[in-house]
Amino acid sequence: MGRIIAIANQKGGVGKTTTSINLAASLARLGYRTLIVDLDPQANSTSGLGLSAEEPALSLYEVLLGSAQVWEAIVPTQTQGLEVLVSAPRLFGAEIELVPVQGREKVLRGHLMPLAHRYNYILIDCPPSLGLLTVNGLTAAHSVLVPMQCEYYALEGLSQLLQAVRLVQESLNPSLRVEGVLLTMYDGRLTLSQQVAEEAKRFFGERIFSTVIPRNVRLGEAPSFGKPAVVYDPTCAGAVSYMNLAKEVANHGKEGTGQRLESAHP
Secondary structure (H helix, E strand, O other): OOEEEEEOOOOOOOOHHHHHHHHHHHHHHOOOOEEEEEOOOOOHHHHHOOOOOOOOOOOHHHHHOOOOOHHHHEEEOOOOOEEEEOOOHHHHHHHHHOOOOOOHHHHHHHHHHHHOOOOOEEEEEOOOOOOHHHHHHHHHOOEEEEEEEOOOOOOOOHHHHHHHHHHHHHHOOOOOEEEEEEEEOEOOOOHHHHHHHHHHHHHHHHHEOOOOOEOOHHHHHHHHHOOOHHHHOOOOHHHHHHHHHHHHHHHHHHHOOOEOOOOOOO
């Protein structure tokens, strides 16, 4: 059975979609069959993988609302072994339309569980909020990976996400674990980046991934070409870092699926 990992942070601009796309592509290049679930109505994972910017006829919106089967909204990408459950801006409406649905927090899980045997990894790119869509992502996942940028105020607000994880553990998904906290946008030349990294390690200890994602121009360029950086420029520092992250995540799978959130209080 494949591992389902939600990639979540309610703050925007932390490298969440960049991480989703490049971690997924890296896992695929390592030989793992991988699916990205684009749970963000901005559909950046969809467009960042070279799929049409036009709204698809069928997307995750139709799947969640019950008017399409999940396999109908899964599209192959240019990267062998990587597929995407596509999103569209109309997914914004699901936050409201799912409210009266019984078991609304578990709708996504119901669609993903039958797919788990088809993939080694299913990565859920959650929206930058703690709304119903993100709750669906956390409820469907075995673990959550949290990108955190090495910038001022990075730790502020992270406690809200961790509290949401605890609530989901208590009421919806007791087996949810923290896959790890990923430091992104790191610039070793800046004292601020070093200070944020040290503070994060002090708070989270072993939950911090050994791999750190640097600030890298090629990471920013790649989505405009509809490619992950690991395909666009496999030798750039950002691509190499995401390949290292993929190996680290794969090793987590051999050791277990992360740690239960018990005592981290940022």
